[in-house]
Amino acid sequence: MTKLEQVQPFLKWAGGKRQLLPVLAELAPAKFNRYFEPFVGAGAMLFHFQPKEAYINDINSELINVYATIRDDVDLLLEQLKQFHNDEESYYEIRALDRTDAFVTLSNIERAARIIYLNKTCYNGLFRVNSKGQFNVPFGKYKNPNIVNAEVLRAVSHYLQQNQVTISNTDFATMVLQHADKGDFVYFDPPYDPVSATSSFTSYALQGFGREEQMRLHQVFTELAQRGCYVMLSNSYTDFICDLYQDFTIEGVKATRSINSKGNLRGKIDEAVVISYDKK
Numbered sequence: 001m002t003k004l005e006q007v008q009p010f011l012k013w014a015g016g017k018r019q020l021l022p023v024l025a026e027l028a029p030a031k032f033n034r035y036f037e038p039f040v041g042a043g044a045m046l047f048h049f050q051p052k053e054a055y056i057n058d059i060n061s062e063l064i065n066v067y068a069t070i071r072d073d074v075d076l077l078l079e080q081l082k083q084f085h086n087d088e089e090s091y092y093e094i095r096a097l098d099r100t101d102a103f104v105t106l107s108n109i110e111r112a113a114r115i116i117y118l119n120k121t122c123y124n125g126l127f128r129v130n131s132k133g134q135f136n137v138p139f140g141k142y143k144n145p146n147i148v149n150a151e152v153l154r155a156v157s158h159y160l161q162q163n164q165v166t167i168s169n170t171d172f173a174t175m176v177l178q179h180a181d182k183g184d185f186v187y188f189d190p191p192y193d194p195v196s197a198t199s200s201f202t203s204y205a206l207q208g209f210g211r212e213e214q215m216r217l218h219q220v221f222t223e224l225a226q227r228g229c230y231v232m233l234s235n236s237y238t239d240f241i242c243d244l245y246q247d248f249t250i251e252g253v254k255a256t257r258s259i260n261s262k263g264n265l266r267g268k269i270d271e272a273v274v275i276s277y278d279k280k
Contacts (some may be wrong), residue, residue, distance in 0.1 A: 003050045008153035010070070011063075011116065012043035015189060017234070020271070021048050023253050024187075027273055031232040032185035038172035039189045040067070047156070053164040057175040062115050063127075064169040069112035070168070072159035074153055080113035081148045084121075091121055091139045098134045119226025120145040173220045182228030190217055192236040192271075211240065218244045225276035237270035245274045 035051035122137040130136045191209035224231045237242045251273040
């Protein structure tokens with residue numbers, strides 16, 4: 001199947017991989033069977049490879065609902081998106097829905113449209129929730145955000161419909177250990193190990209992702225490598241991560257982060273790309 005250029009990320013996402021795709025694609029296995037992405041986020045890697053058989057997952061239920069809705073009901077989703085307005089009053093009205101009893105009555109289409117709208121119009125495209133799971137990013141004040149990106153959404157819907165793409169909302173380990181086998185390619189893009197005490201950003205879902213989770217991820221990475229899977233992981237280039245994955249190949253790369261609530265924290269940072277296989 002010929003890859004379609006229009007199949008691309010439809011959301012901005014913290015840690016998104018679009019800018020690193022040339023490096024990651026170079027480090028990826030030349031051939032693999034099925035594709036797995038347990039922390040799919042905005043899906044830059046998925047949409048780059050456009051595999052015929054893939055398993056994608058994320059713990060963020062609102063995000064996964066967007067993927068499923070684009071696959072199943074893209075026309076109704078586009079109609080819903082056309083109802084939104086790019087002004088501050090409308091933004092905060094839509095944002096506040098998850099603070100009301102009405103939120104549980106929203107359809108999957110309404111929930112998906114809400115997330116896309118908030119993502120396109122909120123400050124810096126950040127997805128962040130508070131301790132109660134409520135979206136809490138302020139209005140972005142953009143002049144002309146692309147709320148109804150019909151071409152991309154239809155292309156993504158076509159890809160998801162025409163291929164075997166299993167979409168799940170569960171723990172990363174559960175999803176991948178149940179299905180991945182020898183010759184499959186597994187790409188992990190988890191919440192990153194913080195480079196400082198104040199830099200952690202894991203509030204895209206209520207569940208945190210601290211050092212214990214990083215160590216559990218390492219165990220899963222190791223088990224998959226032993227199965228004969230091709231396993232790749234992106235993370236911060238910290239001493240902790242380098243020590244954790246010292247038995248594997250670690251490549252250091254530079255990435256520009258445009259999504260951060262603090263402007264002085266955007267810019268070039270070191271990232272680690274860990275692979276379980278011999279790229280040669």
